[in-house]
Amino acid sequence: MVNIGLLGDISVGKTSILRLFVRYLKVGDIEKVKGGQKCTVIKADFSGEATVPGGDKEDKLNQKETKTIHPNRIVFREDKSGKAHTIFAPGGDRKRSVIRMGIITISRIATQIIAIFSCDRDVKTQFEFFNDVRFFPDKINLCINKVDLLKGDKKNKLEKLETEIIDFFKTRKIQIVETFITCGESVEGFEDVQIYNDRVVEMILRIITQ
Numbered sequence: 001m002v003n004i005g006l007l008g009d010i011s012v013g014k015t016s017i018l019r020l021f022v023r024y025l026k027v028g029d030i031e032k033v034k035g036g037q038k039c040t041v042i043k044a045d046f047s048g049e050a051t052v053p054g055g056d057k058e059d060k061l062n063q064k065e066t067k068t069i070h071p072n073r074i075v076f077r078e079d080k081s082g083k084a085h086t087i088f089a090p091g092g093d094r095k096r097s098v099i100r101m102g103i104i105t106i107s108r109i110a111t112q113i114i115a116i117f118s119c120d121r122d123v124k125t126q127f128e129f130f131n132d133v134r135f136f137p138d139k140i141n142l143c144i145n146k147v148d149l150l151k152g153d154k155k156n157k158l159e160k161l162e163t164e165i166i167d168f169f170k171t172r173k174i175q176i177v178e179t180f181i182t183c184g185e186s187v188e189g190f191e192d193v194q195i196y197n198d199r200v201v202e203m204i205l206r207i208i209t210q
């Protein structure tokens with residue numbers, strides 16, 4: 001059994017990635033992706049998501065309608081092997097102590113961590129989130145999300161961003177095992193949306209079978 005923790009700053013797409021994965025399992029698309037196999041959702045708990053009442057300043061800035069207070073969680077089973085796995089996605093707002101507790105708990109119980117970054121925002125402020133996470137394994141996976149929002153020379157920009165993130169973790173003696181470039185939403189008008197939505201699912205399947 002693998003416990004996957006999705007960690008990253010507020011609004012990088014953790015909850016969206018979890019929802020997208022559930023959708024693939026429910027409609028059967030999971031079998032069509034690279035390395036795909038039939039899996040069944042045992043439990044999908046999004047009760048940690050709270051609608052932002054009026055929204056504080058920062059939530060409005062991030063155009064968020066809901067905010068993760070307690071960790072969201074899904075449990076699913078690989079049909080063939082019968083193995084069950086859990087994915088946890090805590091909130092990203094570590095200034096709130098209840099959310100911070102969730103982040104610390106998940107970083108302790110996760111056997112696999114996916115560090116999620118969004119490529120539409122400055123990477124340095126996203127590093128701040130990880131400075132607080134104390135219980136890190138020495139090997140983690142990297143997910144660069146919101147690839148649809150990257151403009152111009154995508155390939156070059158992604159390479160630069162990846163290098164910067166790898167270096168950041170290296171100074172903390174943490175190695176990035178694999179990098180996944182993803183899109184966690186069904187973004188209209190993005191021609192490669194299917195490819196990068198699929199990547200989310202391929203990423204999780206790879207990590208549970210590694």
Ligand SMILES: Nc1nc2c(ncn2[C@@H]2O[C@H](COP(=O)(O)OP(=O)(O)O)[C@@H](O)[C@H]2O)c(=O)[nH]1
Nearest residue numbers: 010011012013014015016145146147183184185
């Ligand atoms: N354009 C784009 N938007 C995304 C993507 N993934 C998530 N979002 C949006 O980013 C916002 C924050 O996502 P959310 O999953 O709540 O982030 P979390 O705070 O990390 O859980 C939401 O409005 C999502 O619809 C993506 O790949 N592309």
Ligand SMILES: [Mg+2]
Nearest residue numbers: 014015068091
């Ligand atoms: Mg969230």
